[in-house]
Amino acid sequence: MKKLIAFAALCSCIAVAAWFTSCNNNSTEKTSPETAKADSLAKAVERGDYLANHVAACIHCHSMRDFSKFSGPVVPGTEGGGGGVFDHNILDAIPGTIFSRNITPDRETGIGAWTDEEVLRAITQGINKKGDTLFPIMPYAQYNRMAKEDLLNIIAYLRTLKPINNKVPPRQLMIPISMAYPAQALQPSVDSNVRPPESDPVKYGEYLTGMADCVNCHTPIVKGQPDFPRMFAGGNTFNVPNFKVNSANITPDSATGLGTWTEERFLNKFTLYREEKNYAINPGKKNTIMPLSDYAGMEDKDLKAIYAYLKSLKPVSNKVEKYPR
Ligand code: HEC
Ligand code: HEC
Numbered sequence: 332m333k334k335l336i337a338f339a340a341l342c343s344c345i346a347v348a349a350w351f352t353s354c355n356n357n358s359t360e361k362t363s364p365e366t367a368k369a370d371s372l373a374k375a376v377e378r379g380d381y382l383a384n385h386v387a388a389c390i391h392c393h394s395m396r397d398f399s400k401f402s403g404p405v406v407p408g409t410e411g412g413g414g415g416v417f418d419h420n421i422l423d424a425i426p427g428t429i430f431s432r433n434i435t436p437d438r439e440t441g442i443g444a445w446t447d448e449e450v451l452r453a454i455t456q457g458i459n460k461k462g463d464t465l466f467p468i469m470p471y472a473q474y475n476r477m478a479k480e481d482l483l484n485i486i487a488y489l490r491t492l493k494p495i496n497n498k499v500p501p502r503q504l505m506i507p508i509s510m511a512y513p514a515q516a517l518q519p520s521v522d523s524n525v526r527p528p529e530s531d532p533v534k535y536g537e538y539l540t541g542m543a544d545c546v547n548c549h550t551p552i553v554k555g556q557p558d559f560p561r562m563f564a565g566g567n568t569f570n571v572p573n574f575k576v577n578s579a580n581i582t583p584d585s586a587t588g589l590g591t592w593t594e595e596r597f598l599n600k601f602t603l604y605r606e607e608k609n610y611a612i613n614p615g616k617k618n619t620i621m622p623l624s625d626y627a628g629m630e631d632k633d634l635k636a637i638y639a640y641l642k643s644l645k646p647v648s649n650k651v652e653k654y655p656r
Pocket of ligand 2: 549653
């Protein structure tokens with residue numbers, strides 16, 4: 332999982348925050364600038380909550396997950412507190428032991444003392460407050476293509492998390508971080524990134540698929556490198572302590588991928604887990620590492636856009652056995 336694949340966000344969509352002034356004949360009732368500011372902050376936090384929990388799924392990586400339940404839902408009370416382990420036991424290609432960090436507003440052990448600019452730099456450039464380069468399992472190469480407004484909304488949401496005092500141990504890498512640096516050039520600034528219009532589902536779906544980092548788990552890793560020509564063809568083995576699972580081929584190949592999947596079937600794969608009773612079961616060895624209970628909260632229109640994008644890709648034949656023996 333050394334190198335990540337960038338995605339392109341091409342079209343433009345700029346949201347304009349407006350505030351209203353209402354008047355009548357006798358009195359002038361203005362919405363104060365403070366009220367307007369609080370309203371737009373509430374909107375930003377709501378959007379950030381949606382993205383951080385259900386699309387970019389920051390929270391599932393930055394929390395503890397309970398794999399005694401289907402798809403490892405986040406352990407309540409650990410949201411954003413970090414400590415999730417990524418090592419070569421889970422995925423061969425990971426050269427060491429890396430922990431997700433505490434991104435709650437705790438000033439001592441989280442990001443409470445970081446400025447928005449510092450958080451933005453970590454998310455989009457992979458450089459933290461101390462100046463260390465982050466291991467790219469943190470998908471900053473993907474987030475480098477996100478619209479700045481979406482990124483700022485996520486940061487606004489992170490500020491509302493309950494502070495958790497949890498000092499996460501330092502990572503142990505067996506290679507220099509420079510060897511793990513993402514292949515593609517990162518843009519030095521995200522200022523010109525734009526969110527494609529929803530009226531273009533393929534482009535908008537590409538934007539969401541990038542943000543959701545589907546590519547990282549679903550692109551075959553060969554000798555430590557993603558096999559770009561076989562993007563999304565699946566087959567990576569994840570060894571979670573109590574089960575083993577291969578990522579699926581999600582290219583539109585009819586025999587081995589999603590070629591025969593209707594939009595409805597695709598949506599069902601995710602929406603089934605909007606109901607807790609459907610994931611709050613112990614599936615034993617037939618479990619998955621894909622954060623389905625989080626992605627389940629994605630709006631139908633967003634899931635449809637992802638489907639449209641995946642359907643537009645080149646089919647790649649690659650037969651994957653989901654549960655290897
Ligand atoms: C696939 C798992 C994964 C996802 C998804 C993910 N992160 Fe991370 N993140 C990590 C890991 C692992 C690290 C630590 C990397 C290292 O130590 O080199 C990290 C580091 C960070 C840091 C730096 C913290 C520090 O103390 O250095 C911030 C900030 C951060 N992530 C925020 C986010 C946000 C915001 C999102 C969603 C937009 C997100 N992450 C999504 C795994 C993830
Ligand atoms: C953390 C790794 C991971 C991430 C991230 C991930 N997946 Fe998966 N995905 C898997 C694994 C493992 C499987 C096989 C087990 C299962 O069906 O859940 C899978 C299965 C699937 C399947 C079922 C295919 C089949 O043949 O049954 C679809 C569809 C899918 N993923 C789409 C996506 C999309 C779309 C995204 C991004 C929004 C995504 N995945 C992100 C790991 C991941």
